[in-house]
Amino acid sequence: MSRFYSPTPIPNQQRWALPDAVFHHAIRVLRLSIDDEITLFDGSSTEYHVKIVSVTKQAAEVVLIAQSTENRESPLTISLAQALLNHDKMDWVIQKAVELGVKEIMPLMTERSMVKLTQDKVKPRVERWLNIAISACEQSGRNHIPIIHTPQSLESWTSHLSIDKKVVLHPQASVTMRELTYQKGESVVFAVGPEGGFSPEEMTLLARYQFSSIRLGPRVLRTETAGLAILSVAQQLWGDFTS
Structure with a gap:
């Protein structure tokens, strides 16, 4: 069953009109029609199973079946925290990171x-990334949309960062992921450099802000592979991949 994100809160009633964005996607793009059933979510933990009961050229109405x-x-x-990549690579990283459960990018x-x-x-690019994140939530079953931040310089980002555990990936690090200590409930950020990696000066800056350097095995991964x-690995060791 198709899932759609409602950018406006879903009303507490039995029948309502689909928001314009959902109408465009469901009716104009996917060509859904009367009696088709879909799932809606609005960023809360609740899903709404509804049926389309009315369609015109400008609007569609649904009735609630179950929630x-x-x-x-x-x-x-x-x-x-991903260093900026070109269009396709950055889009792909954001999509897959959302599927893998990140809270923020x-x-x-x-x-x-x-x-x-x-x-x-900047603004149109962030809007694009947010739409990609929304689509990934629709596909993966997530009901909460991750936060997509505006791009920042590394120095500005580190100076305002408030996270329990800070980790940077580096192929020459001596510590592996299995050796990294983790306490249940800690917030964690993984920083991934660009194609050429973080510069020595940037690695010094990250170390100053208590980032732990770790490596992922003996091979050097592309930046778009490393973060994912x-x-x-984090979901396997500490998260819900085994649940």
Whole structure:
């Protein structure tokens, strides 16, 4: 059954009109029609199973069949700080990170980033990333939309960061993920550098802010692979991959 995110709170009533964004996707794009059933969610823990009962060129109405409270969120409060990548790679990382259960995604502007965003491109790019995150929630069954932050410089980001455990991936680190200590309930952020990695100066900055350096095995992973790999390992070791 198709799932759709409602950007406005779902009303406490038996029948209502679909929000414009849902109407466009469900009716105009997917060509759903009267008597088709869909699932709606609005960012709370509640899902709404509804049936389409009225369709015009401009609007559609649904009636409530059932509602349920579903918690498919990871037990980990986990964030990914990803150095900016080109369009397709960044889109892919955001989509998959959401599927893997991140609570926040923090795009970083770093010394070796190949992508440089001008001020006029920041807002539309963040809106694009948010839409990708919403689509990933619709597909994966998540009811809560992760936070997608505006890109920041590494220095600005680290100076305002308030997270229990801070980790940076580095292929020459001596510590592996299994050796990293974790206490249940801790918030965790994984920082992943650009194609050329964090510069020595950036690694010094991260160490100053108590980031632990870890490696992921003997092979050097591409930046778009590394973040998703570490999220998967975290879910296996500490999260819900085994539940």
